[in-house]
Structure formats: C-alpha cells, structure tokens
Amino acid sequence: MRSTYHRLYYHAIFSTKHRQPVIDATWRPLLHEYLGGVVRGLGEKSLIVGGTADHVHLLLSLRTLTAPANLVRELKKASTAWARAYEPAFAWQQGYGIFSASITHLEALRDYIAHQESHHRVVSFEAEFQKLLAKHGLEYEPPYPENGTSTLAP
Numbered sequence: 001m002r003s004t005y006h007r008l009y010y011h012a013i014f015s016t017k018h019r020q021p022v023i024d025a026t027w028r029p030l031l032h033e034y035l036g037g038v039v040r041g042l043g044e045k046s047l048i049v050g051g052t053a054d055h056v057h058l059l060l061s062l063r064t065l066t067a068p069a070n071l072v073r074e075l076k077k078a079s080t081a082w083a084r085a086y087e088p089a090f091a092w093q094q095g096y097g098i099f100s101a102s103i104t105h106l107e108a109l110r111d112y113i114a115h116q117e118s119h120h121r122v123v124s125f126e127a128e129f130q131k132l133l134a135k136h137g138l139e140y141e142p143p144y145p146e147n148g149t150s151t152l153a154p
Helices: 028-041 068-083 103-114 116-122 125-135
Strands: 008-015 045-051 055-062 097-101
Touching: 008 068, 008 103, 008 125, 028 045, 028 055, 028 068, 045 103, 055 068, 055 103, 097 103, 097 125, 103 116, 116 125
Parallel strands: none
Antiparallel strands: 008 055, 008 097, 045 055
16 A cells, blocks of 8 residues: 555746747647646646746646756746747746645636636736735735836746
8 A cells, every 4th residue: 555645736837038929829739738748758747738928827736756846947948948949039937936726626727727818818917927926925026126117027
C-alpha cells in the first residue's frame, strides 16, 4: 500500500512581455498544446491550457516534489524558444501568478480557462488579475511604478 497520498492543483498565469498581443490566433492552439506537452514531459499533469493574445492560463496537477517556480521557469524557457519560430521577438513578462485550486472548483476553472477569449471581451486582464490577487489575500504592486504604467507583470 502507498504511504503518501496527494492531489495538488495549481492555476498558473503568465503574460507576454509588456502584455503585447503577440500570440496570434493562428498558432495560439499550438502554443497551448506545446505548453501542455512540456508539463507532461516534466512528469506532471496539464488539465487544460488556454489564454488570449497576451497571456496564458494553465490548470496543473503537480507531484509533491515539484517546485511550482521551477516548473513555470521551464515552461516559460521552453515555450519562448518554441514561439520564436512564429514571432521572432517573442518573450514572456517577468514573473507570474500561481494559485492553489480546490478539487471542488476544478470544473468551473476548466470552463473559465477554456473560454478566455469571450471572458476577456467583458473583463480586462488587469481587472481579472487584481481580483484574483485580492481573493488570495495578495496586494497588487504595479511592476513599473517609476513610469506610472499600470501594466501587470504576472
């Protein structure tokens, strides 16, 4: 009998550099598929990947020994190299957001990630991300306070 039981779910979000809308709709599904493949290649589970022209969301199930920061670093590194075949100047924004997810909310979260395009016609990424931070008891800190921009750096 196993002695360790676990089920750890995470919702990860990161955006393109300066939130530029460079993830074209023609190759966006391929990027999402690639990100899921990187997760699987690292021995983890990708439940769904979605996003828009300027950011991605991933719903992940990780093993207990996997550090989420290491996984996100590898995802961003591998996908940057891959995406440059489509967009030579492609880069991810520094930083990211990652939150624990409850098994009781997985279906709603899957649906939310699957419908990012329609969701962001109504709610901006900035508003959404600030709400998510507040929900998790985190304070929003603008990434570029010296120049007054409000661009988030998830």
